[in-house]
Amino acid sequence: MMAFEWIKSSYSGTGETSTCVEVAFAPQLAVRDSKAPDAGHLTFPAPAWAALVASLRD
Template identity: 55%
Template sequence: MNAPKPSHARWRKSTYSGAHENECVEVADLNERIAIRDSKTPGAGHLTLSRQGFAALLAHLTSKP
């Protein structure tokens, strides 16, 4: 698989981030995977999930009250 390295990926604010400026999550499309990081500390690392894993995470988070 030829996934871009997260350091060269195009990060964008997730549409699932809260409306508050201090609660931003950024995501990057790495072809077969999705990378997730905290916009306040982008150098602190990131989480990489398969597309299926990312979809499952979103489904779980949006099902919570």
């Protein structure tokens, strides 16, 4: 299994009540739930992630 360097948004807050996802940049982008980091992660090709983020900004 590949080791990821997970990054959490500064907008997500801190503590047990924060709700967010973490991302890791590797050959593909990985996303996981910060409250359940051992539950697994999803991977996306970088262009698909960029399209998702762009659509959320619109």
